Amino acid sequence: MELVALCRTGFEKELAAELVDVTATHGVHGYPKARDGQGYVQFVVDDGAELLRCINAVVFDELVFVRDWFVSAGAISGLPADDRVSPLQNQFKAAFSGHIQEVADLLFLNVDSNEGKALSKLTRGVGSHLKRQLPLAKGSDWLGVLLLLSGSEGFIGVCPRRQRPRWAGGVARLKFPREAPSRATLKLEEAWHHFIPASEWDTRLAPSMKAVDLGAAPGGWTWQLVARSMFVDAVDNGPMAPTLMEGGQVTHRQVDGFAYHPPKPVDWLVCDIADKPARVADMIASWAENSWFREAVFNLKLPMKQRYKEVLRCREQIELRLLAAGRDYRLRFKQLYHDREEVTGHLELR
Numbered sequence: 001m002e003l004v005a006l007c008r009t010g011f012e013k014e015l016a017a018e019l020v021d022v023t024a025t026h027g028v029h030g031y032p033k034a035r036d037g038q039g040y041v042q043f044v045v046d047d048g049a050e051l052l053r054c055i056n057a058v059v060f061d062e063l064v065f066v067r068d069w070f071v072s073a074g075a076i077s078g079l080p081a082d083d084r085v086s087p088l089q090n091q092f093k094a095a096f097s098g099h100i101q102e103v104a105d106l107l108f109l110n111v112d113s114n115e116g117k118a119l120s121k122l123t124r125g126v127g128s129h130l131k132r133q134l135p136l137a138k139g140s141d142w143l144g145v146l147l148l149l150s151g152s153e154g155f156i157g158v159c160p161r162r163q164r165p166r167w168a169g170g171v172a173r174l175k176f177p178r179e180a181p182s183r184a185t186l187k188l189e190e191a192w193h194h195f196i197p198a199s200e201w202d203t204r205l206a207p208s209m210k211a212v213d214l215g216a217a218p219g220g221w222t223w224q225l226v227a228r229s230m231f232v233d234a235v236d237n238g239p240m241a242p243t244l245m246e247g248g249q250v251t252h253r254q255v256d257g258f259a260y261h262p263p264k265p266v267d268w269l270v271c272d273i274a275d276k277p278a279r280v281a282d283m284i285a286s287w288a289e290n291s292w293f294r295e296a297v298f299n300l301k302l303p304m305k306q307r308y309k310e311v312l313r314c315r316e317q318i319e320l321r322l323l324a325a326g327r328d329y330r331l332r333f334k335q336l337y338h339d340r341e342e343v344t345g346h347l348e349l350r
């Protein structure tokens, strides 16, 4: 059996390294099959039952490079154009009938590439036929998953229902707000969706909260904070969008973001400065040690090489400082759909 995981294309090595680490912490050992640019990684394991246990035990929200995932018996090739359904159905039965009696539904995924997207219509067509052949039961804890790689190759698999990303394939479907000064605005909105449960937005992203936005110009992230009726210190030497300044909720501070600290603690720190990840992590740790924020969202621009290791290094750098300071916290990282060569961190102090 294998764990099939999707990622941003170009991040297959990082995803493979993460899968090796995460499965090992759950006592599952295997080997990754990853090809640059294919947008997914297969992690092959001998013991299928162990893998099904593992995909249930890992905390999906803690994963950094995994956009979506499922367990499969391997890619099927040579699907005949006149009956793609039967081989998929047969593999499903052979692979899973001993472990999983029913699935609640069949999900359709595609790789996030032009070829992958071009297959979505075919996937829906094949999937709607296949669904009728699967043992469906609304109350099942499992979902079936169909992912086609071409007209003649694809995966059929299963995924626990509670181990899903918010959006299928991790593709965040957010509408760009026309009034926002930059497309970067979607990164902060997606980060909130990912890190903060919808039921907690009203208390954790509440009106009149105080926020600092480091590297704020032209104001896409500040716009999100203002849209939640917060008061924002926007720190950047560059110009802020004039429309954003008109409402009176934003104070523009033209100083170095690494030297700035707030006169009084704030509710939110957000930071989109593109600098060395270790430098940003160091600054976040200093703010946290001083309790200058309650929650922070920050971007780490990843280097060209050793990107997975860099995330681990930055995590450790922050954690060691917080442990030394005796702080209770939750720290997570995610490569969001709107992130490119970067990951987004979220630190909540308790």
Ligand SMILES: C[S@@+](CC[C@H](N)C(=O)[O-])C[C@H]1O[C@@H](n2cnc3c(N)ncnc32)[C@H](O)[C@@H]1O
Pocket (backbone or CB within 6 Å): 181, 182, 183, 184, 185, 214, 215, 216, 217, 218, 219, 220, 221, 222, 235, 236, 237, 238, 255, 256, 257, 258, 272, 273, 274
């Ligand atoms: C990616 S842009 C931020 C985009 C912004 N988040 C938005 O949504 O519109 C990075 C910004 O960081 C600023 N910057 C770079 N180094 C900085 C520093 N040391 N202090 C403050 N701002 C800095 C740049 O001037 C630039 O405006």
